[in-house]
Amino acid sequence: xxxxxxxxxxxxxxxxxxxxxxxxxxxxxxxxxxxxxxxxxxxxxxxxxxxxxxxxxxxxxxxxxxxxxxxxxxxxxxxxxxxxxxxxxxxxxxxxxxxxxxxxxxxxxxxxxxxxxxxxxxxxxxxxxxxxxxxxxxxxxxxxxxxxxxxxxxxxxxxxxxxxxxxxxxxxxxxxxxxxxxxxxxxxxxxxxxxxxxxxxxxxxxxxxxxxxxxxxxxxxxxxxxxxxxxxxxxxxxxxxxxxxxxxxxxxxxxxxxxxxxxxxxxxxxxxxxxxx
Numbered sequence: 001x002x003x004x005x006x007x008x009x010x011x012x013x014x015x016x017x018x019x020x021x022x023x024x025x026x027x028x029x030x031x032x033x034x035x036x037x038x039x040x041x042x043x044x045x046x047x048x049x050x051x052x053x054x055x056x057x058x059x060x061x062x063x064x065x066x067x068x069x070x071x072x073x074x075x076x077x078x079x080x081x082x083x084x085x086x087x088x089x090x091x092x093x094x095x096x097x098x099x100x101x102x103x104x105x106x107x108x109x110x111x112x113x114x115x116x117x118x119x120x121x122x123x124x125x126x127x128x129x130x131x132x133x134x135x136x137x138x139x140x141x142x143x144x145x146x147x148x149x150x151x152x153x154x155x156x157x158x159x160x161x162x163x164x165x166x167x168x169x170x171x172x173x174x175x176x177x178x179x180x181x182x183x184x185x186x187x188x189x190x191x192x193x194x195x196x197x198x199x200x201x202x203x204x205x206x207x208x209x210x211x212x213x214x215x216x217x218x219x220x221x222x223x224x225x226x227x228x229x230x231x232x233x234x235x236x237x238x239x240x241x242x243x244x245x246x247x248x249x250x251x252x253x254x255x256x257x258x259x260x261x262x263x264x265x266x267x268x269x270x271x272x273x274x275x276x277x
Contacts, residue, residue: 002030003235008081008138010034010073012064012127013091015042017196018146021223022088022230023047027055029231032081036062036073037091056081064091064123074130084134086234089124089168090146092161094198102158116160121167128175132184140183142234145172146226147188149249169245176243185242187233192249194221213260216251 009026013019015037023035027050035050035057037043043059050057060076063069077084093116101112124145135141150158151165168188175186193199193211199220203211212220229248232238247253262268 005030007031007085008077008083009086010036010077011088012036014046015039018223018226019090020046021227025227025231027057032056034058034060034077036060038063065118067126070126071130078134083138084131085138085141087127087131087143088230089127092120096201099202102160105159108159113160116164120161120164124168125171132179135184136182143186144230144233145188147190147245149190149192149253173243180242188245189226189229190245190247191226192221192252196223214252221250
């Protein structure tokens with residue numbers, strides 16, 4: 001018996017990266033999966049892989065910037081599989097254009113700021129809005145939202161994305177508080193550097209190597225690392241966990257800034273006789 005056997009799950013951004021890994025894992029663990037993505041062809045590939053492996057899945061095109069599209073996605077899950085129990089709000093705009101347009105504050109255009117809020121934050125809110133009534137009707141459900149370490153600490157660029165991802169954390173706590181007594185749990189995952197197409201678009205190899213130096217687990221994260229955490233939060237194994245943000249980052253935000261330097265040089269912040277007078 002799978003860990004989400006008999007459940008119905010919707011995953012946005014399901015065609016690639018973290019979303020794809022999560023869809024495949026949900027399918028293997030017994031859930032019927034709606035693979036939702038703006039890239040409908042990519043979603044079809046993932047859905048066919050799930051069904052080929054003996055699972056149940058359908059592909060659904062969704063534009064998370066459009067409320068009617070999100071509502072149709074949720075209704076597809078219910079009409080296709082009879083209920084909705086799990087929502088993974090994972091999609092965001094991580095295109096190359098987003099990396100270019102998301103500038104420091106003094107260079108930020110209002111149009112881009114509004115675009116980021118509409119896609120990266122409002123999309124998750126609308127997913128919750130339309131999924132929760134169906135989850136309540138099904139006797140309860142679990143929502144997982146993808147935040148980001150960039151929503152917790154500052155960076156030199158991606159200002160709007162970071163602000164939206166910080167908003168995801170508060171949205172998560174609000175939903176958990178407002179609907180917990182009605183059987184809805186809501187948590188968030190905060191990825192660090194994860195080896196996805198978005199990371200490879202954004203970061204040249206030397207930057208990825210430098211990021212890995214700041215990881216206490218000596219590697220870059222893989223989409224499956226996130227998928228395993230999302231599965232736990234979506235399953236009954238986490239029945240007493242709600243309103244929380246789990247960093248899935250190999251410990252990248254768990255240490256002081258000089259960690260990588262100390263590892264490279266073998267020095268510490270503790271004075272020794274060899275340190276000089």
